[in-house]
Amino acid sequence: MQVAIDGPASAGKSTVAKIIAKKLSFVYIDTGAMYRACTVIARNHKLDYGDEENILKAIDKDGIELKSENGEQKVYSAGEDISLEIRTPEISANVSQVSALPKVREKMTSLQRQMAGKTNVIMDGRDIGTTVLPDADVKIFLVASARSRAERRLLDLKQRGIKSDQTVDQIEADIAARDYKDSHRKVSPLKKAVDATEVDTTEMSIDQVVDCILEKIQEKQKKF
Ligand code: CDP
Ligand code: CDP
16 A cells, blocks of 8 residues: 655654554655755765756765664665754755756655555655655645744754754744745646645644544555
């Protein structure tokens, strides 16, 4: 079974996807972490974030690996654990430029399809229901107000131990800028798939969102 969860930044995609993956023993694939890893690689090689050819070469050289360690998702590149680094404000501010590069998307999409072909998966991102897994069994589009997403992000950074001197207003502006870029790029923009169910999580707890998605998955499983 393939479950696709798309939506803007900090709508709660990865939090609920991880919980559902654990409950159902599905593999969770965080595609945003892959684009963030591409951005770390570009930065490490001191490349311009628009330099498609050299970024591709650097990705081929360093590689990107998603691993599950003691139930935690880890991201490795060139033998280094970059799980914390991919979440820093510098990487968040530049990931939309790297993720808009068509050949980088082609490479990531192909890797994501390979991973999804092997087992039951729940995959989150921006273009899973529209491009990566257009035939996914369940498609969810999570949204929430920009303010609540900024508040969640600030709390999330603190909980992950990432130091940030950004105010909630600055984070909200950054999130809005990233959403705009992600929604307006030429290749695979952030867009609700026509057959996706939209869930507004602004006033919902994590458990409520999880239950709502589990219900959709169970409905589908009954039809198998
Ligand atoms: O966690 P957050 O919602 O902030 O973002 P993310 O899921 O980690 O994704 C980071 C960035 O990667 C997004 O802003 C997009 O630019 C890009 N992305 C994408 O283009 N396509 C995907 N399937 C997933 C992420
Ligand atoms: O993956 P995405 O960027 O869509 O969001 P996330 O990283 O899963 O969620 C960002 C933060 O919002 C996390 O700290 C969650 O605990 C929190 N969250 C929440 O407060 N209420 C929800 N209904 C969903 C997520």
